[in-house]
Amino acid sequence: MPTVCRRHRPLHLVRKRVRLGYGGPPARPSCNDRQVSTDRIDVVLADRLRAVRADGVAVGVTSETTTVFGAAGSVAGEPVDDQAVMYGASVAKQFIGLLMAQAIEAGHVTEDDQLIGSLPELPEWMAEIRLRHLLHHTSGLVDVTAPSRRVPASNADVLERLQLHRQPALDSPGRRFCYNNTGYVLLAEVVSRVFQRPIGPLAREQIFRPLAMTRTSLSAVAPTSTTEPTPPGTVGDGGLWTTVGEMIRYLNALNCDLLDPAVVHRAETPGCLDDGTPLDYAWGVRVNASPAGRRITHGGTWAGWLAKTVRLPERQIAVAVLSIGGKESAISELGTDLVDHVAQRQ
Numbered sequence: 001m002p003t004v005c006r007r008h009r010p011l012h013l014v015r016k017r018v019r020l021g022y023g024g025p026p027a028r029p030s031c032n033d034r035q036v037s038t039d040r041i042d043v044v045l046a047d048r049l050r051a052v053r054a055d056g057v058a059v060g061v062t063s064e065t066t067t068v069f070g071a072a073g074s075v076a077g078e079p080v081d082d083q084a085v086m087y088g089a090s091v092a093k094q095f096i097g098l099l100m101a102q103a104i105e106a107g108h109v110t111e112d113d114q115l116i117g118s119l120p121e122l123p124e125w126m127a128e129i130r131l132r133h134l135l136h137h138t139s140g141l142v143d144v145t146a147p148s149r150r151v152p153a154s155n156a157d158v159l160e161r162l163q164l165h166r167q168p169a170l171d172s173p174g175r176r177f178c179y180n181n182t183g184y185v186l187l188a189e190v191v192s193r194v195f196q197r198p199i200g201p202l203a204r205e206q207i208f209r210p211l212a213m214t215r216t217s218l219s220a221v222a223p224t225s226t227t228e229p230t231p232p233g234t235v236g237d238g239g240l241w242t243t244v245g246e247m248i249r250y251l252n253a254l255n256c257d258l259l260d261p262a263v264v265h266r267a268e269t270p271g272c273l274d275d276g277t278p279l280d281y282a283w284g285v286r287v288n289a290s291p292a293g294r295r296i297t298h299g300g301t302w303a304g305w306l307a308k309t310v311r312l313p314e315r316q317i318a319v320a321v322l323s324i325g326g327k328e329s330a331i332s333e334l335g336t337d338l339v340d341h342v343a344q345r346q
Contacts, residue, residue: 041061041068041338041341041342042068044338044341045059045061045068045070045338046070048070048334048337048338049070049071049072050072051330052072052323052326052330052331052334053325053326053327053330054072054073054306054323054324054325054326054330054331055073055074055075055304055324055325055326056071056072056073056074056075056080056084056086056323056324056325057071057072057073057080057321057322057323057324057326057331058070058071058080058081058082058084058086058243058244058321058322058323059071059244059319059320059321059334059338060082060244060245060247060248060319060320060321061318061319061338061339061342062248062251062252062317062318062319063315063316063317063318063342063346064316067248067252069081069082069244069245069248071084071244073324073325075228075324076224076228082243082244082245082248083215083243083245084243084244084322085215085223085224085241085242085243086241086242086243086244086305086307086322086323086324087222087228087231087238087240087241087300087302087305087307087322088238088240088241088242088247088300088305088307088322089231089238089240089299089300089301089302089305089306089307090181090237090238090298090299090300090301090307091240091242091247091298091299091300091307091308091309092184092218092235092236092237092238092239092240092284092300093184093236093237093284093285093298094267094283094284094285094298094309095203095207095218095240095284096184096187096188096191096236096283096284097135097187097267097282097283097284097285098206098207098259098263098264098267098283098284099191099195099199099202099203099206099207100131100135100187100190100191100267100283101263101264101266101267101283102206102260102263103190103191103194103195104266105260105262105263105266108194108195109131109190109194110131111130111131111132111135112130112131112132113130113131114127114128114129114130115129115130115131115133115134115186115190116129118131118189118190118193118194119159119186119189119190119193121159121163122159122162122163123162123163123165125166126141126162128172128173129141129173130173130174131187131190132271133173133174133183134180134183134184134186134187135183135187135271135282135283135284136177136270136271136272136279136281136282137177137178137179137180137183137281138173138174138175138176138177138178138271138273138274138279139173139180139182139183140170140171140172140173140174140175140176140178141162141170141180141182141183142165142170142182143180143181143182144158144161144162144165144182145158145181145182145185145232145234145237146181149161151232151233152185152232152233152234153232153233154220154233154234155185155188155189155220155233155234155235155236157233157234158182158185158186158234159186159189162182173274174273174274174275175273175274175275176273177273177279177281181234181237181238182237184236184237184284185234185235185236185237186236187236188218188235188236188239189236199218199235199236199239200217200218200219200235203217203218204217204218207250207259211246211249211250211253211258212249213242213246213249213250214246215241215242215243215246216240216241216242216243216246216247216250217240217241217242218235218239218240218241219235219239219241220232220233220234220235220239221233222241223241228304228305228324229302229303229304229305231302231303231305232302238300238302240300240307242322243322244320244321244322247309247320247322248318248320251309251311251318251320252316252318254311254313254318255311255313255316255317255318256316266283267282267283267284267285268282268283268285268287268294268296268313269282269283269287270282270287282296284298285297285298286298290312290343291343292312292314292315292317292339292340292343292346293312293313293314293315294312294313294314295310295311295312295336295339296310296311296312296313297309297310297311297335297336299328299331299332301328304324304325305323305324306321306322306323306324306325306326306328306331307320307321307322307323307331308320308321308331308332308334308335309321309335310335310336310338310339311339312339312343315342315343315346317339317342317343318339319334319335319336319338319339320335321334321335
């Protein structure tokens, strides 16, 4: 994909005061009362954007009630801004994790339930796989969504591939961590059947609509026409279409307890192997320790689409990045560097 010449990439920075009322429960007082310095964040964000070689990139940085957006380049021939719809790839996994946590908190399933209890059409050799194995990438399954096996056309295609394989497993469930997109396609199918709703409308009703994320969707089809690379037809491992503005709204909601605290706590709890060895992977996000408290992150990449979310919930700080083109490492570092910059100035 050609790199857009930097001198032709307009740079936009917007500072907004974002109200944290989304119609849910009231935010914790600390979200509004604690003063967080964002001194020079506009300048730092502008410098970081100039250094990112991407065709189009949008960034949101939030702390307390102040949000700063930056954007450069274009997507599908249109200038990028904080409302540009872009593909979030594996950042979708955290929404699947939240929906699964909602299902468990509602008593519909448990994380120790067998996968084939919800998807009985799967072969019997998958009987030992529990939902927690899929959540934490310890299922032992071969990733049948890998591009080397032909990009799947749909979630049904993934199920059929598993049905046709005699035993596509690398290891016994629970023995080791191995990042696996197939697992999150299966989890999307599980929550869809548990709630008896297609995954797209379910996510809209349970998460997006309550947070006024009107331009965000989980869909196998791009919501707008685009000349950019077409993602796979699966939902769960990916399928997220969103804007930086709405991702910041979502991350702020998590930071300020505007979603069910029990659900969020469950989704942010890392798993472990069956022998008790702890992992840093929770329910669609990684959770690691940092000097500023827990650092909760996830990235996404597909054929030039790049995404990253980073949160420091104890500091109510978050960053979201969406991009077309560029290097995965550069987009990931952009997110973590900006979070660290704000945290260091508290």
